[in-house]
Amino acid sequence: MTDTALTQRHVPADLPTTIRHYIDGEFVDSADGDTFDVLDPVTNETYATGAAGKKADIDRAVAAARRAFVEGPWPRLLPRERSRVLHKIADIVESRDQRLAELESFDSGLPITQALGQARRAAENFRFFADLIVAQADDTFKVPGRQINYVNRKPIGVAGLITPWNTPFMLESWKLGPALATGNTVVLKPAEFTPLSASLWAGIFEEAGLPRGVFNLVNGLGEDAGDALVKHPDVPLISFTGESRTGQIIFGNAAPYLKGLSMELGGKSPAIVFADADLDAAIDATIFGVFSLNGERCTAGSRILVERSVYDEFVARYAAQAKRVRVGYPHDPKTEVGALVHPEHYDKVVSYIEIGKTEGRLVAGGGRPAGFPEGNFVEPTVFADVPADARIFQEEIFGPVVAITPFDDDAEALTLANDTKYGLAAYVWTNDLKRAHNVAQSVEAGMVWLNSNNVRDLRTPFGGVKASGLGHEGGYRSIDFYTDQQAVHITL
Numbered sequence: 001m002t003d004t005a006l007t008q009r010h011v012p013a014d015l016p017t018t019i020r021h022y023i024d025g026e027f028v029d030s031a032d033g034d035t036f037d038v039l040d041p042v043t044n045e046t047y048a049t050g051a052a053g054k055k056a057d058i059d060r061a062v063a064a065a066r067r068a069f070v071e072g073p074w075p076r077l078l079p080r081e082r083s084r085v086l087h088k089i090a091d092i093v094e095s096r097d098q099r100l101a102e103l104e105s106f107d108s109g110l111p112i113t114q115a116l117g118q119a120r121r122a123a124e125n126f127r128f129f130a131d132l133i134v135a136q137a138d139d140t141f142k143v144p145g146r147q148i149n150y151v152n153r154k155p156i157g158v159a160g161l162i163t164p165w166n167t168p169f170m171l172e173s174w175k176l177g178p179a180l181a182t183g184n185t186v187v188l189k190p191a192e193f194t195p196l197s198a199s200l201w202a203g204i205f206e207e208a209g210l211p212r213g214v215f216n217l218v219n220g221l222g223e224d225a226g227d228a229l230v231k232h233p234d235v236p237l238i239s240f241t242g243e244s245r246t247g248q249i250i251f252g253n254a255a256p257y258l259k260g261l262s263m264e265l266g267g268k269s270p271a272i273v274f275a276d277a278d279l280d281a282a283i284d285a286t287i288f289g290v291f292s293l294n295g296e297r298c299t300a301g302s303r304i305l306v307e308r309s310v311y312d313e314f315v316a317r318y319a320a321q322a323k324r325v326r327v328g329y330p331h332d333p334k335t336e337v338g339a340l341v342h343p344e345h346y347d348k349v350v351s352y353i354e355i356g357k358t359e360g361r362l363v364a365g366g367g368r369p370a371g372f373p374e375g376n377f378v379e380p381t382v383f384a385d386v387p388a389d390a391r392i393f394q395e396e397i398f399g400p401v402v403a404i405t406p407f408d409d410d411a412e413a414l415t416l417a418n419d420t421k422y423g424l425a426a427y428v429w430t431n432d433l434k435r436a437h438n439v440a441q442s443v444e445a446g447m448v449w450l451n452s453n454n455v456r457d458l459r460t461p462f463g464g465v466k467a468s469g470l471g472h473e474g475g476y477r478s479i480d481f482y483t484d485q486q487a488v489h490i491t492l
């Protein structure tokens with residue numbers, strides 16, 4: 001380690017050195033005592049060991065969750081009563097946002113200001129589903145004089161929640177909020193690269209009054225703990241966020257049990273910039289769209305398609321702005337791109353940068369930034385003139401790397417936009433209202449932002465098409481996923 005890294009590294013006070021499972025209201029180690037190393041991305045030194053869960057630990061956690069579902073009060077509480085607990089959870093998360101952000105930033109390498117935003121979003125997710133569940137109305141259908149039919153919505157049971165390492169705490173809240181609001185009990189398997197913030201849920205939930213056994217946490221590797229959760233016969237639901245390839249494996253493993261599956265998967269989202277767009281706004285937004293959250297963002301606009309008449313100007317201005325994006329230590333409030341999560345992921349991103357050098361024209365970045373000899377730091381990297389068959393155009397890099405490609409007309413823009421296996425998000429920049437809506441209709445993406453950054457409205461569907469996902473969450477769609485809808489028919 002260099003002096004720079006030593007002096008710049010910020011270690012949060014009271015950092016735990018062991019990260020354990022939380023099962024039936026108790027912190028416990030793995031049944032076989034196995035652990036895995038948890039690294040800090042600034043130095044890549046092990047700062048803690050995580051309990052490496054296996055089938056025995058998942059069995060224990062599922063049994064506790066099942067008991068809490070069958071015998072406990074949680075599924076039987078009135079929505080208002082569950083809502084109160086969820087609001088309390090949101091209050092506690094909000095009141096600890098600085099500490100949460102500090103730990104998340106340390107564990108994941110995310111810039112501290114952005115980690116703080118994610119902690120607040122986590123609170124908002126709980127608050128949103130707390131409100132939604134009390135506003136929930138179920139359908140009733142009348143056949144005059146003959147029949148009344150109504151929908152009886154019921155929690156399903158033990159929900160298995162499997163989450164990735166990018167914005168871990170926030171993404172966990174996106175599943176925990178609706179799963180708990182609807183009266184299910186849960187087993188959470190967080191990503192092994194970033195287990196720190198997930199371990200904080202236990203204390204928060206206890207303080208908020210969530211009954212014992214409702215929330216269970218098993219750490220460990222995907223192929224061990226995650227696999228056992230997917231294959232557990234008493235877990236009827238799996239909500240998964242992660243890579244498309246992992247989604248395929250989970251889909252196959254869940255098939256014999258006919259489980260309910262919700263999958264939020266990878267992306268290679270296009271940002272289409274037409275010549276008539278407000279270029280200042282488009283450049284700012286597309287810079288933010290791929291370099292915020294270290295580029296480790298499922299909805300990153302990682303392919304920018306630019307109309308040829310403004311292409312040269314766009315590329316020159318974009319490259320200049322990318323060079324001004326500030327890479328720094330994650331805890332520094334001035335940092336805009338921190339350290340990538342893990343050396344394995346760093347190697348993947350850097351290998352794509354090397355591939356990109358043979359596929360496109362490097363106009364910004366391209367390697368390790370000066371002054372950061374250690375840790376997972378990567379310069380914001382921009383490739384121009386990238387052809388559609390390039391790997392950096394087709395494959396998800398999940399880092400601060402963007403491919404820019406010119407197009408000549410609307411039809412070509414759409415062909416290029418749709419020319420990947422993914423279909424998560426799309427961004428369109430134009431001042432022509434008709435064109436904006438027409439492109440939105442034809443682009444293969446679960447979510448489209450017109451002249452806008454990626455700003456979420458929690459009531460809208462969140463999810464992708466093609467290899468980017470299966471099903472939608474968000475608003476009542478989350479409630480639908482986590483409940484059975486029983487039809488009750490009454491003859492008059």
Ligand code: NAD
Pocket residue numbers: 162163164165166171189190191192220221222223225226227230241242243244246247249250263264265266267297298299396398424464468469
């Ligand atoms: P990943 O697929 O490697 O891992 C995700 C989770 O699945 C981890 O907890 C992992 O341990 C677990 N897992 C791995 N193999 C498993 C198996 N065989 N059975 C059960 N569980 C298993 O993904 P990642 O690298 O942690 O996350 C990055 C990916 O997530 C990117 O592709 C990104 O686009 C995607 N993502 C999607 C969204 C979305 O909403 N669409 C949001 C965030 C991230």
